[in-house]
Amino acid sequence: MENNSFGDESAGKKRRDLLLPASILVAAVLIAGSLVYSAGKRSSEKNLAQISSGNEEQTAGIENLVTVNSDDHIRGDMDAPVQVVEFSDMECPFCKTFHDTMQKVMLKYGDKVAWIYRHAPIDSLHPKSRKEAEATECAASLGGNIKFWAYLDRLMEITPSNNGLDPAELPRIAEYVGLDKAKFESCLSSGKYADKIQADLENAVRSGMIGTPYSIILINGKVRYSIPGGLNFEESRPGEPYMDQIISELIEESGQ
Numbered sequence: 001m002e003n004n005s006f007g008d009e010s011a012g013k014k015r016r017d018l019l020l021p022a023s024i025l026v027a028a029v030l031i032a033g034s035l036v037y038s039a040g041k042r043s044s045e046k047n048l049a050q051i052s053s054g055n056e057e058q059t060a061g062i063e064n065l066v067t068v069n070s071d072d073h074i075r076g077d078m079d080a081p082v083q084v085v086e087f088s089d090m091e092c093p094f095c096k097t098f099h100d101t102m103q104k105v106m107l108k109y110g111d112k113v114a115w116i117y118r119h120a121p122i123d124s125l126h127p128k129s130r131k132e133a134e135a136t137e138c139a140a141s142l143g144g145n146i147k148f149w150a151y152l153d154r155l156m157e158i159t160p161s162n163n164g165l166d167p168a169e170l171p172r173i174a175e176y177v178g179l180d181k182a183k184f185e186s187c188l189s190s191g192k193y194a195d196k197i198q199a200d201l202e203n204a205v206r207s208g209m210i211g212t213p214y215s216i217i218l219i220n221g222k223v224r225y226s227i228p229g230g231l232n233f234e235e236s237r238p239g240e241p242y243m244d245q246i247i248s249e250l251i252e253e254s255g256q
Contacts, residue, residue, distance in 0.1 A: 061208035077111035081254035087204040091126030093161035098230030119200040138187035150177040
C-alpha cells in the first residue's frame with residue numbers, strides 16, 4: 001500500500017493544500033449530489049455487461065487501483081475468490097444503503113467474499129464525512145480490524161446521512177463499541193489519519209470514481225466489474241443487476 005505518512009504536520013498540511021484541486025475536481029463531478037446514485041443505478045446494467053478486465057476502453061483508470069493488501073480494512077477472507085473494493089462517503093445516503101447490502105452479502109457468503117472498505121469523502125457535499133472517516137481509523141488504531149468494522153457499522157446505523165450526524169456522536173460511538181473514550185478523542189483531535197483518508201480519495205479518483213459509493217469487484221485477483229452507485233442485495237426491478245446474483249455467479253465461476 002502507498003505510504004500515507006508525509007512528515008511533520010506542516011508538510012502534511014502543505015501536501016493537502018496542493019491536493020485541493022483534486023478534491024475540487026471530484027466535487028465538481030459530484031455536484032449533482034442526490035443524482036449521483038440514481039445515475040449510477042441507471043448505468044449499472046450497462047456497466048455489468050461491458051466492464052471487464054479484458055475491455056481496456058471500459059476500464060480506463062482501474063489499473064491504478066491500489067492492490068488489496070494486509071493494510072486494508074477487510075471483512076471476510078483477504079484471499080477470498082471474490083473481492084469487493086468499496087470507496088465510500090459515510091454521509092452519502094446511498095453509501096448507507098449499500099453498506100446494508102454488503103452486510104447481507106457477507107452474512108450469506110462469508111469467507112468466499114472479501115469486503116474491502118476505502119474512504120472517499122466528498123467535502124463539498126458532506127463536510128462532516130472526512131472527520132468521520134478519521135474516526136474509523138482511530139477505532140482501528142485502538143482496537144484493530146474488529147473495532148474498525150464495529151465502529152463503521154454503528155456509524156452507518158445511526159447517521160441520518162446528508163451531513164446530518166452530530167460530531168458529538170463520534171466519541172459516543174467509540175464508547176459504544178468498547179474503546180477508551182479519552183484515547184479515541186486524543187487520536188481524533190490529532191488529525192493523524194488525514195493523509196490516509198486523502199490517499200484513499202485520490203486513488204478512488206484515479207481508479208475511475210465519479211460518484212459514491214464506487215465499487216470494483218475482482219474475481220481471483222482480476223477486475224470483473226466497476227460499479228458506480230449502489231446496488232440492492234435482492235432484485236428490486238426486473239432486469240436490474242443486484243449483488244446477490246452477481247456474487248453468486250462469480251463464486252460459482254471461481255470454482256469455490
